[in-house]
Amino acid sequence: MQKSFEVLGSARDSKARRGRLTTARGIIDTPAFMPVGTQGSVKGVSPRELRELDAQIILGNTYHLFVRPGLDVIKHFGGLHKFMNWNGPILTDSGGYQIFSLSKLRKITEEGVEFQNHIDGARAFISPETAMEIQAALGGDIAMALDECIPYPCEYDYAAQSTEMTTRWARRCKEANVQRSTSNFDKSRAGAQLPTSETDSINSQLSTLNQLLFGIVQGGTFEDLRKQSAQAIVELDFDGYAIGGVSVGEPEEEMMRAVESAEPFLPKDKPRYAMGLGTPPQLLEMIARGMDMFDCVLPTRLARNGTAFTDTGTLNLKNAEFARDKRPIEENCVCPACRGFSRGYIRHLVKTEEILGLRLITLHNLRFYLELMNRARAEIERGTFDQFRKTFVADYKSEMQ
Amino acid sequence: MQKSFEVLGSARDSKARRGRLTTARGIIDTPAFMPVGTQGSVKGVSPRELRELDAQIILGNTYHLFVRPGLDVIKHFGGLHKFMNWNGPILTDSGGYQIFSLSKLRKITEEGVEFQNHIDGARAFISPETAMEIQAALGGDIAMALDECIPYPCEYDYAAQSTEMTTRWARRCKEANVQRSTSNFDKSRAGAQLPTSETDSINSQLSTLNQLLFGIVQGGTFEDLRKQSAQAIVELDFDGYAIGGVSVGEPEEEMMRAVESAEPFLPKDKPRYAMGLGTPPQLLEMIARGMDMFDCVLPTRLARNGTAFTDTGTLNLKNAEFARDKRPIEENCVCPACRGFSRGYIRHLVKTEEILGLRLITLHNLRFYLELMNRARAEIERGTFDQFRKTFVADYKSEMQ
Numbered sequence: 072m073q074k075s076f077e078v079l080g081s082a083r084d085s086k087a088r089r090g091r092l093t094t095a096r097g098i099i100d101t102p103a104f105m106p107v108g109t110q111g112s113v114k115g116v117s118p119r120e121l122r123e124l125d126a127q128i129i130l131g132n133t134y135h136l137f138v139r140p141g142l143d144v145i146k147h148f149g150g151l152h153k154f155m156n157w158n159g160p161i162l163t164d165s166g167g168y169q170i171f172s173l174s175k176l177r178k179i180t181e182e183g184v185e186f187q188n189h190i191d192g193a194r195a196f197i198s199p200e201t202a203m204e205i206q207a208a209l210g211g212d213i214a215m216a217l218d219e220c221i222p223y224p225c226e227y228d229y230a231a232q233s234t235e236m237t238t239r240w241a242r243r244c245k246e247a248n249v250q251r252s253t254s255n256f257d258k259s260r261a262g263a264q265l266p267t268s269e270t271d272s273i274n275s276q277l278s279t280l281n282q283l284l285f286g287i288v289q290g291g292t293f294e295d296l297r298k299q300s301a302q303a304i305v306e307l308d309f310d311g312y313a314i315g316g317v318s319v320g321e322p323e324e325e326m327m328r329a330v331e332s333a334e335p336f337l338p339k340d341k342p343r344y345a346m347g348l349g350t351p352p353q354l355l356e357m358i359a360r361g362m363d364m365f366d367c368v369l370p371t372r373l374a375r376n377g378t379a380f381t382d383t384g385t386l387n388l389k390n391a392e393f394a395r396d397k398r399p400i401e402e403n404c405v406c407p408a409c410r411g412f413s414r415g416y417i418r419h420l421v422k423t424e425e426i427l428g429l430r431l432i433t434l435h436n437l438r439f440y441l442e443l444m445n446r447a448r449a450e451i452e453r454g455t456f457d458q459f460r461k462t463f464v465a466d467y468k469s470e471m472q
Numbered sequence: 473m474q475k476s477f478e479v480l481g482s483a484r485d486s487k488a489r490r491g492r493l494t495t496a497r498g499i500i501d502t503p504a505f506m507p508v509g510t511q512g513s514v515k516g517v518s519p520r521e522l523r524e525l526d527a528q529i530i531l532g533n534t535y536h537l538f539v540r541p542g543l544d545v546i547k548h549f550g551g552l553h554k555f556m557n558w559n560g561p562i563l564t565d566s567g568g569y570q571i572f573s574l575s576k577l578r579k580i581t582e583e584g585v586e587f588q589n590h591i592d593g594a595r596a597f598i599s600p601e602t603a604m605e606i607q608a609a610l611g612g613d614i615a616m617a618l619d620e621c622i623p624y625p626c627e628y629d630y631a632a633q634s635t636e637m638t639t640r641w642a643r644r645c646k647e648a649n650v651q652r653s654t655s656n657f658d659k660s661r662a663g664a665q666l667p668t669s670e671t672d673s674i675n676s677q678l679s680t681l682n683q684l685l686f687g688i689v690q691g692g693t694f695e696d697l698r699k700q701s702a703q704a705i706v707e708l709d710f711d712g713y714a715i716g717g718v719s720v721g722e723p724e725e726e727m728m729r730a731v732e733s734a735e736p737f738l739p740k741d742k743p744r745y746a747m748g749l750g751t752p753p754q755l756l757e758m759i760a761r762g763m764d765m766f767d768c769v770l771p772t773r774l775a776r777n778g779t780a781f782t783d784t785g786t787l788n789l790k791n792a793e794f795a796r797d798k799r800p801i802e803e804n805c806v807c808p809a810c811r812g813f814s815r816g817y818i819r820h821l822v823k824t825e826e827i828l829g830l831r832l833i834t835l836h837n838l839r840f841y842l843e844l845m846n847r848a849r850a851e852i853e854r855g856t857f858d859q860f861r862k863t864f865v866a867d868y869k870s871e872m873q
Binding site: 418420 | 520548826
């Protein structure tokens with residue numbers, strides 16, 4: 072089998088890597104940022120705008136899509152790509168994180184998780200096997216194994232038992248995926264004789280033949296559990312490895328330590344994905360610690376609150392000081408907001424709750440995150456990443472902290 | 473002075489006209505629809521999208537902009553065009569309509585209107601002269617005289633007195649505009665020696681030298697008052713004539729009669745603007761009655777509620793029937809929503825309150841209104857407008873009525 076990931080270069084004075092991940096629907100240059108398309112839409116942004124921002128991959132939240140519009144509907148439309156009109160790569164999460172953070176009355180057993188969704192309270196059950204089935208139906212280019220995201224803080228014993236169960240779940244995910252791929256391959260030969268809707272359905276499943284599967288390292292804030300988890304998950308041989316259970320409320324040092332504890336046990340020739348984080352400095356710190364992929368709702372969520380990212384920190388554009396400011400959000404930024412609009416005008420839009428305001432800030436913030444990855448890649452290639460990271464982190468002042 | 477309006481052709485069997493209005497910032501083909509940019513933004517839509525929809529002119533609401541961000545701010549940015557990054561024509565209303573419909577504690581006297589705005593309750597006073605000053609500062613390409621919009625229903629005596637006052641206010645608007653244009657012309661010669669902010673301010677005023685001014689016909693639902701008002705306003709010689717006080721809650725027949733009562737007294741060589749309406753069939757009926765220009769919030773407002781316009785009536789995309797509908801909102805429509813997205817996906821976005829949903833429906837609805845005017849112009853040119861209107865009106869079923 073062809074390798075899906077290549078390391079093209081490494082930093083001299085940190086673990087930062089410049090890589091390239093090849094998926095069924097396109098190449099992802101790493102370090103990479105993945106805009107979050109929670110419910111089949113990156114909030115406030117159209118697929119065309121995402122392409123213009125040079126987003127190479129987006130994330131879809133399995134839990135949200137499972138609840139609304141439901142799998143049947145997405146299957147009917149031939150998978151998530153066709154449904155939302157995005158033909159680039161998509162990574163789907165397993166749904167586990169949202170089950171634990173959003174749903175009601177969840178009950179975790181060795182078999183899987185029973186829960187009531189947060190919208191209409193309907194009961195559902197997700198096992199490692201169904202998590203794989205659901206993601207196959209969504210048809211993303213990268214699927215994630217089902218894990219239990221350990222809360223913070225957490226007792227050692229619970230964390231240890233949970234981490235071991237996550238490993239057992241990961242094995243079941245891997246096995247389920249191998250089985251389905253094999254059986255789909257047989258089915259696909261008959262595809263041409265079936266009516267259109269059937270063929271569509273099989274085409275959607277077919278694409279999962281090329282679906283990469285990432286395993287997730289857990290272990291909470293415990294160094295030995297992170298190490299054990301990494302070793303056990305790596306033994307199962309996934310296409311990539313995620314660090315889960317980070318950015319769940321723990322102090323930043325704990326988050327860094329969790330990644331540092333697991334990273335040495337991850338193979339160098341596979342992509343590493345630090346899940347659900349973070350601020351711009353955190354992303355650079357994670358890159359320096361050997362991480363390749365990121366997803367985070369901060370650029371879109373803060374935009375809806377009037378907050379814009381810049382090299383020197385966040386700006387709250389609601390503030391009166393911007394009312395007469397003719398400058399763009401950030402000088403030299405080439406995003407659609409900065410090319411055409413002043414801080415003063417965007418402030419007016421935010422204050423009057425005009426949708427264009429959050430649209431413009433969202434575009435700027437996504438561009439900022441994507442461009443930060445661009446710069447990180449270039450600095451790694453030039454061998455100057457570590458200096459870049461130090462300068463950036465020192466100059467960046469966040470209002471959020 | 474060069475004529476700003478040309479009638480290029482007329483329908484054979486109705487009063488429909490095909491015309492062309494030339495303003496300082498571009499040509500407007502009539503019949504024309506003007507998307508409403510209430511607070512310096514057509515709700516949900518970017519200026520680039522408006523250009524791609526071939527909108528030739530948009531409307532700005534003086535009252536809203538006066539309240540937020542305030543005139544000082546817009547002057548500071550060099551006028552409304554620069555503030556909102558729209559370089560095509562803008563028509564500004566006088567602010568009167570919103571003062572009467574939104575503000576609190578308004579007191580109308582011969583001198584003008586004192587009111588408290590609906591946002592922070594600050595008191596302000598607008599006279600015919602200040603309405604002209606404010607619109608000069610906004611720098612729109614077409615300004616509107618200050619009028620009192622008569623409510624429905626209304627006693628004859630009040631309507632008669634109000635209509636006469638509107639005529640006196642119209643005269644004062646006209647005089648104030650002539651005076652300011654003359655004095656600005658002198659000031660502009662010194663512009664080059666002034667500091668930038670001063671020059672900006674004068675440049676903004678300079679553009680008002682080319683600002684067209686439209687008078688507004690009132691008269692409520694009374695035929696004789698509509699006639700008297702039209703005659704008196706026309707005598708003042710404006711660049712165009714609006715029919716105001718329509719679509720304020722009266723039955724549709726009353727609305728048609730109000731326009732029919734005034735129209736015969738409007739000069740054929742000036743544009744006629746039917747204010748604040750209406751449904752697609754109403755627009756065609758108004759065109760058949762000699763109207764050239766329209767503005768209406770329906771396409772943007774209904775979009776935010778999930779309602780889309782089609783040739784056969786409105787669709788409420790929240791309805792369950794659309795959940796699996798793979799068709800675009802309307803077959804053969806070339807708007808960005810119909811080119812890329814299914815009814816089923818848009819329904820999902822609306823149900824999950826994703827902003828992209830209202831964005832897509834807004835684009836479709838604006839395109840629908842603009843395209844309806846395109847078709848009306850072509851049908852008038854071909855001499856087939858009346859048949860087109862009858863067929864369209866007969867086929868159109870509105871959920872709103």
